[in-house]
């Protein structure tokens with residue numbers, strides 16, 4: 001069983017970069033497109049529409065990528081977004097747990113409490 005978490009990309013943070021900007025190798029399969037990222041940032045693409053498009057990307061992720069993701073006890077998917085922001089990494093974790101409940105568990109702390117913790121630091 002693999003526990004999935006997400007974190008913000010920062011120096012020294014170990015994990016899997018899933019961004020369109022800098023994801024490497026097989027992990028590029030988890031990246032959204034530039035068009036989606038720019039559309040959401042500029043306000044021409046709603047978060048719901050972004051998630052719909054991203055779900056289609058997730059549905060096309062090859063089986064071997066999911067298998068590789070499941071080869072560690074704990075995996076941290078990374079993005080540039082801060083904790084508490086809308087981010088495709090949340091969608092990725094939710095999709096993985098829903099699609100492969102025998103392989104993945106959601107290791108994210110409660111979103112409200114993580115926001116609280118952030119505001120204390």
Ligand SMILES: [Zn+2]
Nearest residue numbers: 079081087088
């Ligand atoms: Zn993000």
